[in-house]
Amino acid sequence: MALLEVENLTVAFDTPSGRVHAVNDVSYTLDEGETLGVVGESGSGKSVHVLAMLGLLPKPPAKVLGGRVLFQGRDLLAMSQAELRSLRGGQIGMVFQDPMSSLNPVLTVGRQLREVIERHTDLKGRHADARATELLDLVGIPRPADRLRQYPHEFSGGMRQRVMIAIGLSCNPKLLIADEATTALDVTVQAQILDLVRDLKDRLGTTVIWITHDMGVVAELADTIQVMYGGRIMERGPVGPVFRDPRSAYTWGLLRSLPDEGARAQRRLYQIPGSPPNMAAPPVGDPFAPRNPFATDRCHREVPPLRPVDAHGHMVAAWYDLPAALREAGHV
Template sequence: MSIAKAQKTYTHLLEVNGLKTYFKTDAGIVKAVDGISFTLDQGETLGIVGESGSGKSVTNLSIMRLIQSPPGKIVDGEILFEGEDILKLSESELRHIRGNEISMIFQDPMTSLNPFLRISTQMIETIRLHQDVTRKEALAKSIEMLKLVGIPAAEERIHNYPHQFSGGMRQRVMIAMALSCEAKILIADEPTTALDVTIQAQILELIQDLSKKLNTAVILITHDLGVVAGMCDTVCVMYAGKIVEKAKTHDLYAKPSHPYTFGLIQSVPRLDKAQDGKLFSIEGQPPNVIDLPPCCPFHPRCHKVMDICRTQYPPTKDLGNGHEVSCWLFADKKEHSHE
């Protein structure tokens, strides 16, 4: 398999094309992720931003094929990792990718480590799943990783149980574990949401440093635009299961094009501008994604709403330099009116 793989040529490390992940519920079909596409290259850091329920986590669980089925199902699209479609892999091929090529850290470090097993057990088993090493070598490697993420007295602490660590330390352990097999992609699903603000910066810095050092591509899921600005090369803004805007981080902040992105950036408090009392907020609630009609899902909350927004989903328009936006403000209306 490895020989066949080496011969394959690919342009992107990870390429997601038209991914659709739906959930069947009693109330109807939830289109949690509805036709999204993006690419990720080696060493790149991609941010995925959006409100709760916008499909950020589902996107990444889909990449790992960790969607609970039933009720969830990846109904369409392809996820090409090094040119090979993850969605077509067998269970054993998939296990080779999980934790080895693509690994993941989760939102809540308090519950993501197994409370019944020592850290050493959990780390050693991860390494030995993917590498042909002895327990001793795996232990040495684990200790080395723990030192790398800044756990003091790693030789002793590795034999502790998760509950003997603080939240920030546990997230460090998660990162150490996720990177112990030199994964090519690290998916960080809101890695700092459950942590103290002071710890958040440390953890993000750690992810950034390590990804540079190990040349790991990172997908960072967050709802914090400040985090994105500091860390990511590229940003995807998700809304109701769709990517509404995608751009280089600098471009996104310089000229946010989608009214939603604009609103998000406006609602971040800024230190360098005088505050005139009230912070900007986007009115209304994110839409219910059950049986969504073919419209722009953001139109009820949009301050630039037009008639066409209520009946058709806008096409994606490339504004140059990889800056893509899905909004009728930028689309050529005549071109699509016959659809």
Template sequence: MIIGTEPVLSVRNLSTRFMTSSGTVKAVDGVSFDVRKGEIFGIVGESGSGKSVTNLSILRLIPMPPGQIAEGEIMLYGKNLLAANEHELQMVRGGSISMIFQDPMTSLNPLLRVSLQIAEALELHHGLSRKEAEKKAVELLKAVGIPDAERRAQEYPHQFSGGMRQRVMIAMAIGCNPDLLIADEPTTALDVTIQAQILDLIRRLSDTRTMSVILVTHDLGVVAGMCDTVAVMYAGKIVEQASVDPLFREPKHPYTQGLLASVPRIDRAWSERLYSIPGAPPNLVDLPPGCAFAPRCEHAMPICSQSYPPQIEMDDGSGNKRTVRCWLHADNVPGVHR
């Protein structure tokens, strides 16, 4: 895969809030990243870290109210989607950017045949007639590996297995040749064999169409096998970002180190207890003034609970930049003499 140098998508200082009876939930807090042409960009983290909300914010699918995109820029080829009107957004959704949601059964309309659901986007974005769009829908079902596509296209979502429904969602997503595909935990609730098939399909489509992909997952094994670049999120912020090999070889942030240590390994003794990060994620309504991970971090210093660390850039060993937000890697730490 040849990855371009210019970004397809640039997210800058994105902040998304939810107004609740308990207070303001800072679901996404100052997130910035770029996705280049042909790149598979992974976003990982525990449940509630802000992964899905980040991607829903990109397409402005946050329910408002109670949600609100408080600040930031989301640039698609230099155009700010946060300034786009509803008609412009409609042409972006399913056109330039497509999304595969976590649960295909709740994302597909149970009352419509599969072919009609795929054809809808083709009619809207490509101006095809209903007959042409349904013919194209059959071709897309074949492309994602659904056998006997002509017959299956006339069936309803409940007549498909979980893996087949996910393939239908992928067919819908790639129908208009998007520049960017957002896959939000696309293998959730699928068995291991089907997971591998779905991920292989996404990678193959990315390669053949030079399509950029944002892959949201909590499975680090999937990240290692699929992604070019990885962003690690915690409490609504990106705490570390790097190319996949340097990140797995030498994680810098204690949270990333904890995530990797929690993954079962075949080279460990069977009797060895699996590591778990102590404590629990913070309440996003009442975040501490310093690093949100400090109460769970074995390397925490007094400054960690007082002030949030700046973003620190460093070389990843291959000439590429990596970033980390941790006082352990800052040159001048207030109150610490080295």
């Protein structure tokens, strides 16, 4: 069953230098229990698309120009701020990059965790404290009861990020949205957090949107991969088929640039030649066309719609036939 249905979501920023088209006509469905990995270069609209659905964009300059986002059948974009607030941190858990700006420096970590738990669950007082201790333990923080009495600056960066993850998980959300949640962590801690999320999915059937630059994490964690570029979905589908048989030249570039298994520590994406589009003046047609060696004339004129590649959810937005183009160019 669909937990989340995003329909034609379109978001722009009105800036002094013109309108920035951050998210363009994004549509997808997320089933209950599914884990979606969202990838794409910096500026591709990954963060803005989730911030828009959670009502967290500053308006102005942001403007939702169109679309609906149905969560359990109800349109998040039509909800009041109060309704959204009660969903966020409750049914929808969030973990964002930059934990220092998300944690309050003058309150103890325990107090912050307890507030979230008391606001969104029936647990109060020492029951909430017990849950907070359990959560810190769960994210691998030693001596959790002592740690709850400390302030964010007494934690290392990796520990703060784990606290953010604990807060995101605190209310057993139906939907967990994580935006570069493990980017700042070393590989070992990252592996622990991924185990934790997998365990949560197994036990509670949590649905997950995992935004990352790291294709390796997507391969490990996600059922479905969604590749974004220029605020659009370029390709989407089950992780296995998309990794084995990409149909977008952009996905192909991202996968090709992956270091091999041995070079785990530096798995961040290598840059595809050329630079990302200026979204204040986006290219006409397929946004990736200017950097795509396989682009056809039509790519430079018309935006390709997302179309099915097979009957199992693999979809691509491309006018060209990538496998044929790769054969012709001698890549396979």
